[in-house]
Each structure stands twice: as structure tokens, then as C-alpha cells.
Amino acid sequence: MDLETAIRERRAVRHYTDEPVSDGVLRQLIDAATLAPSAMNEQPWLFTVVRDKELLKRVSRDGKAATLAIMIANGAPSERVEKMKNPAYDILYNAPALIVIASASSGPWAAVNCSLAAQNLMLAARAAGLGTCWIGQAQAWLASADGKAALGLPPDCTPVAAIIVGHTAEFPPPVPRKPAEVKWIG
Ligand SMILES: Cc1cc2nc3c(=O)[nH]c(=O)nc-3n(C[C@H](O)[C@H](O)[C@H](O)COP(=O)(O)O)c2cc1C
Known part of the structure; x- marks a missing residue:
């Protein structure tokens, strides 16, 4: 698949089959992620691949609880709170794999560097016929001490992107985009 097609056909995928994703494919995606640019070529990213079902369940359960508490504290709209409270709602959508991209350094570009790696990873997955979200x-x-400990991440790292990966029966239709606001100068 060419780059233009991967960009246009990448979707946030929320339905996955049970088919596992192999080490080789995941390594290929991580390899594409590491080709992203980074400030001063620091390449600060740490990749953690989670396929262990018990740990995936824990990330889903504890991640949901932490986000729900924040939503309630911030007065999130009740329909969003109710959706999160639904025990059937799995924030990881039963995906067979989760890749967490964390920055080993906490400098000003930590989030940017890891986000660029994340986008490469998602496009490479689309090109490989896989879904991501x-x-x-x-x-x-x-990003909490408990979360980092559960994933065996260094306490001083900064998790930036949690991306689920898996085989999808079909890619969802495109979500509409707003027209770009462009200011032309010259
Ligand atoms: C930083 C970030 C956080 C996101 N978090 C979630 C999430 O927690 N759950 C979810 O279902 N989708 C999440 N998404 C996916 C977006 O909802 C999705 O990318 C957006 O609706 C556009 O759809 P598309 O990716 O199919 O073009 C997230 C996307 C980004 C970039």
C-alpha cells in the first residue's frame, strides 16, 4: 500500500477479531515508529508490547476507573460518564495487543517525539492491513506509579501513546474532517 492510501484509509478501529498479532508484525510496526523524526535525534521512545490477557484486562479496568474519576471531577457530560460506567464498555475494545510508547526523557519534546512515532506506527499498521486506535x-x-509498575516501565519515564493493534474484520467509514483553516501569506 502506498503512503497516500495508508494516510487516507487509516481509521480508529474499535472492533477486532481474536486473531493474535505476531512478534514479526509488531516488530515491523515498531521499526517504522523508530524512523520518525525526533528533536536532536534523541529517539527517546520506549515501546512496551502487551499481549498478556490478564494485563490487558487490568489496563482496561484500572485505566477506565482512573479516567472515569477525572471525568466526574471535571464535570464531564452525563452521557459520557454513563458510557464509561457501563461494565460492558472495554476501553481497549478487546484488542489482542497494546503498544505503549513512553518517553525515557521528560524534556519539552517528549510528547511530540512519541506522537510522531505513534503516527508512523499507525500508518505502518494500516499498510499491513491492521487496525489501530x-x-x-x-x-x-x-502515567501513574501503579500503571508504570504494572508495565515494568521506569518510574521517571513519561507514557505518551497507548495504541491498540489488531486484525479487523473491516475498516470503519471515514469520520468527516473540517475544512483546513489556511492562512496564505504571500
Ligand atoms: C490523542 C488521542 C486520544 C484518543 N483517545 C481515544 C480513546 O480513548 N478511545 C477511542 O475510542 N478513540 C480515541 N481516539 C481516536 C479518535 O477518536 C479518532 O482518531 C478520531 O475520532 C478520528 O477518527 P479516525 O482516526 O478514524 O480518523 C484518540 C485519538 C487521539 C489522537
């Missing part, structure tokens, strides 16, 4: 709802817990 960035799960911001797992972020707060993954």
Missing part, C-alpha cells in the same frame, strides 16, 4: 482513556492510569 490511540486510547487516551488509558493514559492517566498508565
Whole structure:
């Protein structure tokens, strides 16, 4: 698949089959992620691949609880709170794999560097016929001391992107985009 097609056909995928994703394919995606640019070529990213079902369940359960608490504290709309409270709602959508991209350094470019790696990873997955979805709802817990300990991450790292990966029966239709606001100068 060419780059233009991968960009246009990448979707946030929320339905996965049970088919596992092999080590080789995951390594290929991580390899593409490491080709992203980074400030001063620091390449600060640490990749953690979770396929262990018990740990996936824990990330889903504890990630959901942490995000729900934040939503309630911030007065999130009741329909969003109710959706999160539904015990059937799995924030990881039963995906067979989760890749957490964390920054080993906490400098000003930590989030940018890891986000660029994340986008490469998601496009490479699309080109390989796989679905992905960035799960911001797992972020707060993954960044906590408990979350880092559960994933064996160094206490001083900064988790930036939690991306589920898996085989999808079909890619969902495109979500509409707003027209770009462009200011032309010259
Ligand atoms: C930083 C970030 C956090 C996101 N968090 C979630 C999430 O927690 N759950 C979810 O279902 N989708 C999440 N998404 C996916 C977006 O909802 C999705 O990318 C957006 O609706 C556009 O759809 P598309 O990716 O199919 O073009 C997240 C995307 C980004 C970039």
C-alpha cells in the first residue's frame, strides 16, 4: 500500500477479531515508529508490547476507573460518564495487543517525539492491513506509579501513546474532517 492510501484509509478501529498479532508484525510496526523524526535525534521512545490477557484486562479496568474519576471531577457530560460506567464498555475494545510508547526523557519534546512515532506506527499498521486506535482513556492510569509498575516501565519515564493493534474484520467509514483553516501569506 502506498503512503497516500495508508494516510487516507487509516481509521480508529474499535472492533477486532481474536486473531493474535505476531512478534514479526509488531516488530515491523515498531521499526517504522523508530524512523520518525525526533528533536536532536534523541529517539527517546520506549515501546512496551502487551499481549498478556490478564494485563490487558487490568489496563482496561484500572485505566477506565482512573479516567472515569477525572471525568466526574471535571464535570464531564452525563452521557459520557454513563458510557464509561457501563461494565460492558472495554476501553481497549478487546484488542489482542497494546503498544505503549513512553518517553525515557521528560524534556519539552517528549510528547511530540512519541506522537510522531505513534503516527508512523499507525500508518505502518494500516499498510499491513491492521487496525489501530490511540486510547487516551488509558493514559492517566498508565502515567501513574501503579500503571508504570504494572508495565515494568521506569518510574521517571513519561507514557505518551497507548495504541491498540489488531486484525479487523473491516475498516470503519471515514469520520468527516473540517475544512483546513489556511492562512496564505504571500
Ligand atoms: C490523542 C488521542 C486520544 C484518543 N483517545 C481515544 C480513546 O480513548 N478511545 C477511542 O475510542 N478513540 C480515541 N481516539 C481516536 C479518535 O477518536 C479518532 O482518531 C478520531 O475520532 C478520528 O477518527 P479516525 O482516526 O478514524 O480518523 C484518540 C485519538 C487521539 C489522537
